[in-house]
Amino acid sequence: MNNIVFKLNNIGKVYNENEKNELTVIKNLNLEIKENEFLCIVGPSGCGKSTLLRILAGLELPTEGEIYYRGKVLRKPTKDIGMVFQNYSLMPWLTVEENIALGLKFQNMPKERQKERVNEYLEMIGLTKFRYSKPYELSGGMQQRVAIARSLANNPDVLLMDEPFGALDAYTRIQLQKELLRIWEKYKKTIVFITHSVDEAVYLADRIILMSRNQGAIEVDIQVDIPRIRDRANPRYAELNQHLLDALEELNKGQ
Amino acid sequence: MGISSNTLINMEKIRKEQGLTWLRMINMIKNNTMENKIRRSISFVAPTIIPLLFIILWELFARKVGNNAILPQVTTVAKHFININADVIGIGSIPKNILYSLVRVFIGYILAIIAGLPLGLLMGYSRRVKGALNLFISLFQPVPAIAWRPLVLGWFGVMSVATIFDLDYGPTYAIMDNFKLSMIFLIFLSAFFPIWGNTMFGVSNVQQVLVESALVLGASKKDIFFHVLLPGAGPNIVNGLKSGLTAAWSCLVAAEMLPGSMSGLGYLISHAYELARMDLIVAGIICIGVIGALFDGIYSRISDKYFSWQRLVR
Ligand SMILES: Nc1ncnc2c1ncn2[C@@H]1O[C@H](COP(=O)(O)OP(=O)(O)OP(=O)(O)O)[C@@H](O)[C@H]1O
Ligand SMILES: [Mg+2]
Numbered sequence: 001m002n003n004i005v006f007k008l009n010n011i012g013k014v015y016n017e018n019e020k021n022e023l024t025v026i027k028n029l030n031l032e033i034k035e036n037e038f039l040c041i042v043g044p045s046g047c048g049k050s051t052l053l054r055i056l057a058g059l060e061l062p063t064e065g066e067i068y069y070r071g072k073v074l075r076k077p078t079k080d081i082g083m084v085f086q087n088y089s090l091m092p093w094l095t096v097e098e099n100i101a102l103g104l105k106f107q108n109m110p111k112e113r114q115k116e117r118v119n120e121y122l123e124m125i126g127l128t129k130f131r132y133s134k135p136y137e138l139s140g141g142m143q144q145r146v147a148i149a150r151s152l153a154n155n156p157d158v159l160l161m162d163e164p165f166g167a168l169d170a171y172t173r174i175q176l177q178k179e180l181l182r183i184w185e186k187y188k189k190t191i192v193f194i195t196h197s198v199d200e201a202v203y204l205a206d207r208i209i210l211m212s213r214n215q216g217a218i219e220v221d222i223q224v225d226i227p228r229i230r231d232r233a234n235p236r237y238a239e240l241n242q243h244l245l246d247a248l249e250e251l252n253k254g255q
Numbered sequence: 256m257g258i259s260s261n262t263l264i265n266m267e268k269i270r271k272e273q274g275l276t277w278l279r280m281i282n283m284i285k286n287n288t289m290e291n292k293i294r295r296s297i298s299f300v301a302p303t304i305i306p307l308l309f310i311i312l313w314e315l316f317a318r319k320v321g322n323n324a325i326l327p328q329v330t331t332v333a334k335h336f337i338n339i340n341a342d343v344i345g346i347g348s349i350p351k352n353i354l355y356s357l358v359r360v361f362i363g364y365i366l367a368i369i370a371g372l373p374l375g376l377l378m379g380y381s382r383r384v385k386g387a388l389n390l391f392i393s394l395f396q397p398v399p400a401i402a403w404r405p406l407v408l409g410w411f412g413v414m415s416v417a418t419i420f421d422l423d424y425g426p427t428y429a430i431m432d433n434f435k436l437s438m439i440f441l442i443f444l445s446a447f448f449p450i451w452g453n454t455m456f457g458v459s460n461v462q463q464v465l466v467e468s469a470l471v472l473g474a475s476k477k478d479i480f481f482h483v484l485l486p487g488a489g490p491n492i493v494n495g496l497k498s499g500l501t502a503a504w505s506c507l508v509a510a511e512m513l514p515g516s517m518s519g520l521g522y523l524i525s526h527a528y529e530l531a532r533m534d535l536i537v538a539g540i541i542c543i544g545v546i547g548a549l550f551d552g553i554y555s556r557i558s559d560k561y562f563s564w565q566r567l568v569r
Contacts, residue, residue, distance in 0.1 A: 057471055079473025089468040092564045093486045102482070103472035129276050134564050147468075154472055 005070060005158055005190045006033040006056060012064030013051055013216075025051050026216035029065075031209075033192060038184060040201035041194045042244065043211035044252055049194045052216065053160050056192060057083045070157075079103060082156030084147050084164045090135040096146050097122065097131040103154035121149040124183070141172035145179075152183065158190045166196060177203055181228065198244045202237060203230055210244065212251045220247050327534035335538040344530055346518060353542055355433050356507055356519040362416075362434060363442025364503045368496065370443075371450035375495070378451075379458025380484060392451070400445035400506045404437070404513065411436040433518050438510050445506035446499035453495025457488030490562040497554035504547050 013026040025048040033039055041049050054060040055067060058077040067074045069081065082103075090099045097118050104114045122128045125145040127138075135143055144164055151159055165173045177200065184191055195201050201208045202224060210220035226236050270280045285291065310329055317328040335341075340348045378385040417431035461484050469483045511521025520539050527535035 059467055059470065077467075077470040077473075079471075081471065083468070083471040085464050085468060088462070089464045091465060091469075091483070091486070093489065093562075102469070105482070106469070106472055106474045106478050132274065132276065132279075136564060150472070160471075 003035040003070075004032050005035050005037075006031070006192075007068040007071075008032070008055075008062075008065065009068070010065035011052075011055065011062045011067060013048070013055065013060070014063045017063060024215055026055075026062075027064075029216055029218065031218070033190060035190055036188055038191045038204060038206045039193065040205035040208045041192065041211060042196070042198055042201050042208060042248065044213055044248065045196075047211045047213040048216035049211060050162055052211070053083070053162050053192065053194055056158075057081055057160050059083075079107065079154055080157040081160065082151035082154055082158065083160040084144070084151050084162070086163045087140065087143065087167050089147055090143055090150070092135050095132050095134055096127060096138070099135070099146055100150045100153050102150060107154070117153050121153045124152075125149045125179070139172075141168050141176065144168065144176065148180070148183070152187065152189075156189070158192065161191065161193045163194050163196060165200070173200070178229075180204070198241055198248065199232070202226075202241050202244065203232070208244065210247055210251070219251060220244070324531050324533055327537055331534040332537045332541070335535065343523070343535055344526055344532060346523060346526060349523070349538065349542065352519055352523045353546070356511065356521070357546075359434055359438055359519065360442055360500075360503050360507050363439045363507075364446045364500055366439070366443045367446035367450055367499055367503070371447045371495075371499070372454055372492070375451040375454025375492075376458055376480075376485070376488075379455040379488065380480060385455070385459075395444075396448050396452070400441045400502075401509055401513075403441060403444060404510065407437045407440050411440065438507070438516075441510050442503045442507050446503035449498035449502055450495045453491045453498065454488060457491025457495070458484050460491070461487035490558065490565040493554060493558050493562065497551060497558075500550045500554070501547060504543070504550060508543055 008029055008031040011026055011029040011031075012024070015021075015023045015025060029052070041052065043049050051060065055062055056074075058069075058074050058081060061075070069078075074081075091102065094102065100118045100121055101114045104117060109117070118131075119128070122131055125148065127142060127145060127149075130138060130142065135146070138146065148164070165176050168176065180191075181204065183189075193201075193204060195204075205224050207223050208220070209218050209222075211217065212219045222240075224240065226234060226240070230237055232238075266280065270277065273280075275283070313326075314329045317326045320326045323331060335343065335349060339350060342348055346352065374388075378388060414436045415432045416434040416436075417428045419436070420431070422428045422431055465483055465487060466479060469479055474482065507519070508521040508524075510516070511519040512525040516522045516525075520543055524536050524539040527533075527539065
């Protein structure tokens with residue numbers, strides 16, 4: 001059952017077209033993302049990772065080529081494609097439970113069922129006690145948990161994540177990586193995950209792609225077949241880590 | 256401090272009933288200790304110290320000057336607030352004049368909200384509407400409302416609430432005739448710009464990431480407007496409403512002081528001036544100040560109550 005979720009055909013993205021500050025970020029990019037795949041995107045800063053993810057979310061339209069989501073051209077955001085932003089994306093005026101219920105409210109789900117769903121996800125992220133708290137009362141890690149719960153409560157088909165753990169300390173980050181894998185296995189989502197950290201990619205991904213600043217070209221595209229739960233002490237883990245770091249360094253040299 | 260296990264169990268029960276987190280519960284208990292009560296009553300008294308000193312200095316000076324036409328004594332002014340219902344200089348009591356001023360302000364202010372709020376929301380939301388209207392409206396913004404008065408008098412003349420509703424002559428007419436359209440229009444103008452401007456600013460400054468995170472949750476345009484832009488702009492909107500009311504209030508008093516006015520706090524002051532009644536002028540100024548501060552206080556409370564998130568957002 002290897003259905004294709006996303007298919008990108010010769011995607012190009014030019015910002016400020018026909019202006020002095022015109023900038024080609026992505027050119028001729030081809031990519032297929034399969035169902036249930038955990039795809040990590042790594043690459044130097046400014047290479048167009050976020051741009052690509054925003055195109056997948058329907059928040060940005062490609063200036064060239066087509067993007068298909070489950071066989072249909074994607075033109076705007078949909079509730080089936082969820083996204084977790086790097087930080088501060090919770091509605092600051094809503095409580096934790098209201099934030100988690102937000103998507104359900106947009107779908108006009110009956111109040112009773114909203115409540116059940118919210119309880120389930122509060123439990124999942126272990127923040128039931130904080131259901132009446134406002135986002136500013138939570139730590140960064142807790143806020144990201146809520147943001148993830150908010151996306152998942154909406155039961156999306158795909159979850160896009162743009163450096164969701166980038167602003168967290170090392171320990172919280174590792175905790176959340178574990179939680180995310182657990183969630184991914186339980187709910188069987190397709191996940192596209194951007195990270196600066198090669199280690200994070202190797203720990204999480206089924207497949208890793210490395211983008212370069214050369215118009216967002218995909219320089220490396222590898223499957224990670226280390227069994228989960230991955231052990232950072234495993235020699236193959238270290239080897240892959242090193243291989244990717246070398247490739248990344250090579251890319252940075254070329255700039 | 257010893258707490259029996261029974262107390263703890265009871266506390267837990269209360270906590271569950273109220274749906275509080277432990278943190279909240281502990282904070283609530285903390286706030287109720289004796290020490291905190293004292294601290295709170297001190298913080299209640301503290302803001303009155305400087306005004307009291309001010310009054311004492313004022314009285315000392317007034318006695319030294321010894322001339323009520325230059326600086327009236329505190330007692331002469333206070334008399335007006337003690338005999339609050341006495342008719343002053345033939346224009347009715349102070350409360351009656353306050354009431355006229357208040358009604359004028361509220362009519363103009365509510366009209367300004369009706370026009371400014373939706374227009375601000377729309378212009379904050381749609382770049383196209385903003386592009387079309389912003390320059391035009393901004394041209395009027397720097398003009399003080401008072402500067403419109405001669406023009407406005409020309410347009411509306413002696414039209415009042417009484418004349419537009421075509422009331423019969425009588426006591427109601429006499430009262431309603433106090434609410435001249437010209438004056439209401441000036442109040443409208445002065446309240447409109449802060450309300451409109453702050454609302455527009457608030458809507459267009461809602462964090463893009465909040466809009467986008469609602470979009471990926473499947474929000475419609477209507478959802479974005481009502482569940483993201485409107486609440487996100489809330490603090491700025493309330494701020495605009497507050498500045499609008501303050502502006503309306505000061506504009507009103509200024510307008511009432513100009514010739515042609517027949518009642519209200521501003522008129523009371525200018526008429527008292529003609530009669531060299533310093534004590535009444537000071538009493539009028541105090542009323543203006545206190546009412547203005549009250550308006551401000553009400554909105555500050557609303558801000559604190561509903562928009563505490565804004566100060567605390569990182
Ligand atoms: N809205 C925009 N308008 C103009 N240029 C943009 C816009 N968004 C991104 N860019 C440019 O596109 C390039 C790629 O940006 P993008 O955010 O996709 O990079 P990134 O790989 O996510 O970088 P980082 O790792 O630092 O987040 C950058 O040079 C950036 O300046
Ligand atoms: Mg980025």
